[in-house]
Amino acid sequence: VNIAGEVDGSVLADNENVAAMFPGASDGYDSGLDIPDGSLITPPSNYLEIYFPHAATGDWTNPFSASRWMYDVRLNSDLTNAIETYTFTVNTDQDGEDVILNFTASNDYPSDYGVVLFDVEDDNYTDLKDSGYEYDYTFDEGAGSFNFYLQLGDATAPSVTYDNIPSDGQLYDTGDTVPVEWTLTDVTDIKTTAAYYSLNGGTDWTIVGSTESDPRIFTWDKSFTAPTTFTVQGKIRVLATDWAGNSGTDISSITFKIAPHTRTFTVPLGTSLVSVPEQLNNYFVETVFADLESAGRPYIVYKYLEGTGYIEVTELEFGQGYAISLGDAATSVSVTGTPMTGSQILGLNTGWNIVGAALATTTNTHLSVSELEFSVDGGAWTKLAQAGIDGTISPFLYYNDGSGNTAATNLEPWKGYWLWVEETDSVRMRTNASDVTTPAGGLSAPPEEQTDEWFVPIVVTQGDLHDAVAGFGVREGASDGFDLAYDMPAPPSMVSFVRAVFNHPEWDARVGSHFARDMRAPFEVGEAPSWVFRVEATDPGPVTVQFDVTEFTNRFPGVTLEASYPGGSIDLTETNSFTVNYTEAFDVVITVDAMNDVADGVDTEIPNEFSIRSAHPNPFNPSVTVEFGVPEASRIRAEVFNINGRHVATLSNSTYQPGVHSLTWNAAGLPSGIYFLAVSSDHGWSASKKLLLMK
Structure with a gap:
């Protein structure tokens, strides 16, 4: 020099x-x-x-x-x-x-x-x-x-040695001091240092403090006060740059938890499902809903027993779910207690149960539905999906906020959920202390190892009422009869409702003849399958029925999916909804054209090589269409992963003829951020594409 x-x-x-x-x-x-x-x-x-x-x-x-x-x-x-x-x-x-x-x-x-x-x-x-x-x-x-x-x-970034940070899984109350002390070591002096914490596993970071011009061996204490946000995904990060221009980021391998004492929730007007969100000194109804008492709101809390129906209660149980009928207006309620951080075991009855959320895991949500565990007749604990396959528990939970049912992906504080149990002597449910949450879409999303599976969700709305759990499709392992693991029972109706139900008295199922979802086995080439569901409502007025055919059209581009209803019919691949002035229950018939192999691509061009041609729009919100070229008949697998490498969706795992094809991904239930599309063929080709979801 x-x-x-x-x-x-x-x-x-x-x-x-x-x-x-x-x-x-x-x-x-x-x-x-x-x-x-x-x-x-x-x-x-x-x-x-x-x-x-x-x-x-x-x-x-x-x-x-x-x-x-x-x-x-x-x-x-x-x-x-x-x-x-x-x-x-x-x-x-x-x-x-x-x-x-x-x-x-x-x-x-x-x-x-x-x-x-x-x-x-x-x-x-x-x-x-x-x-x-x-x-x-x-x-x-x-x-x-x-x-x-x-x-x-000096081409080496500063090294970080943590002297005092939270232990893995450590729980802090809001207002507690979270220790963040570490030592930086480098061969040159430190130019800048900054400390951060994250409440969502490292997706977003909040700065704790920064400093400049420090010696090459440098110990710093930047402890911070635990905020009011609930989390079990707390992380620590230190970013340091030395004067030689080397920057290094160290993210702690541990995760810590923050649990505010007070839980607040708005109880909807009308009848909805609730549970107690915290461990309390007593569980009398007037204690849990003291805010309703002080506001002078008329309300009644019920438990539900199969065969008996709704029974008014004066004392609640932690982990149990209830129905609450509230008059006058929606009202905010709060309780202050101790959060549940271990496993909660709840006994279940044969038939319909209302269960609660007893284990907090992610920000303002409870446990992932897929992480619930069940023990039947004193046997081993199994996950919900396996319990459905075993024929003991329906692998679907529903939340009803008074306006309609919604399939649950996570159990959330204050909410209650419908759950069906087949006839057994004894069933226990336990919340597992896992911090894993499932991708949006829950059990209705295509499984990771799908073949020709697809699902069409149905949403029925009438004014403020809705039903967002219905749908039809095919699953490997399903039959034309009742399959507890795939066919979703329709939950009990509330006071006012609109819903779509598939009636199957011939199934002779213990749960009854009404089903929210009707799933079949994959069809043979040349078959023309059909489904029939009934739309029911308590009141007259316009009812809109909407379909999401994304998975179907990805699997069968060019194949017609027809919906016939009183007064008309539509091709769902072109128009995804219709509205009827409801006066009485009516049937909707779904018919699929003869199911052939995947149709030709969007044009007649035969590419020379496999490729991802485009993803548009990108950035997108909430849907993106991906075009890819296939030079020879191949099974194509298209999957989406988040920035942490976690699988969030499988768009296709099907055979495509030579040509240019397209797939559409709807990410409405996922947070903004960077995602990666991975496409591969059975001929050994693979490629990826970065996608940016901006909401």
């Missing part, structure tokens, strides 16, 4: 002063390598000198008796995780003038090494790479010397 200096606006300059390394050199005087400075004696006036000071003693004993050096050459060594410091002096008598120093790194100087200047007089660092390899200062000493350290090397 050459150092050149000049006095601004004058002819005074010193342009050749080299800090270097060379194989076979020493850290002392080396004949032919270390060259004495030309100005062995300072002139009387009007001068600018730059030199490396080394007294002519010890290792620097030399035949010139020189103590000022133009070349300072050291033994060549690896500086990836080390630095070599060269002291040099700038000497001038140009009082009040600006001195400009320029630094030039040779072509063989490693590009990842730092070039850092320390001004001894002003006690400050400069990253010369950031400053354009220039440093200016004003000489105002009358006459004299300024000393500098030139630090070369």
